[in-house]
Amino acid sequence: MPAAIPSPRPATALLRVRQHTRAEDGERLHSLLWRAGAGWRMISSAVLGGGIGERSWVLNAQVSHGYRRTDPDRHLAELARAAGADGPGVGLMTAADVRAYGHTCDGGVEAVATAGLGVRGWAASPAEGTAVAARPGTINILVALPVALTDAALVNAVATATEAKVQALLAAGYDCSGTPTDAVCVAARSPCAGAEAHAFAGPRSLWGARVARAVHGAVGTAARTGRP
Template identity: 45%
Template sequence: MHLTEIAAALNLDGSGVGLMTGVDVTEVVSAAEGAVTVWATVGLGSPILAAASIADAAVVVAPGTVNIVASLPVRLSDAALVNAVSTVTEAKVQALRDLGIHATGTATDATCLVCPASGRVEAYGGPRSVYGSVLARVTYDVLMTGGRRWMSRGLAWSDRR
């Protein structure tokens, strides 16, 4: 696996998360509100509707992936982690809609949440919870910024020469 080879070359061991993208990672978009921070690489070259039939899938125009990493300052319960991933996804879809993109994302989007493993447990991560509401706003802002940037260029990083 390519990511495993990269990790080994960097002397990284143990468990972890690795994300791959066709977006130039130096163009990462980030924003924060309080202690909630979101980073995203935004490539929209192959937008999809999650519930559309594979037979109805459009021809891929250009590589595209939306990778989102969010950091929260509190430990989240397992249920709150699931809520928070859903909250990020909802904010992403809202941003795509507001950008005029009829899609729920791309087929290769990923979301990673980072939070402390100890401390007081926050039970909720939905869009109306204390931290989920902030997470939704920051995710939306990051996706709007990254989406506008991508749309202004019209090409995925890997297609620019």
């Protein structure tokens, strides 16, 4: 029998997102913006600001289910500027209503997740892959840690968050590992001179365990709230 997951703890002020609304092609669409400010290193699979580097904001933008633009990075940059975000940042995209997000804190780690689960399945599939991007549906995960991580630990944190996402989906009753367009962003403090950068973020490490529980809670809440 699987071990019980501790109840989510109340969110703190580390990852405070603001909601924005816009009109686009006759629809009212929403987005979540986290103004992280200076002093953050992020790793992300996002179409805008992906990779590893200094970033100061994260935008999770809802788009229409029939999204057809072929320049999502430019579109996200335009939306970020319109919301008042300056400098380098991360832009995520989803067809889900981002107002139905989950937000969980565990031991100083916070996670925010949105879940569009209309198109879902298992990662290992016999279907042939395609070079064309899938339509946005998407589980988007944002995690913030109050400590610095090495590059290797940032990669490890992405793996930990992904494992926790799958665990949360199964616990919520979904027979899948995610959607074809899931994205993740992990933000950690920039290393300070003489300060330690943590080298591990696997699920049994101190900070990785907190990442896993926070993501599990946030994805579980978003999956239940946004259930089709």
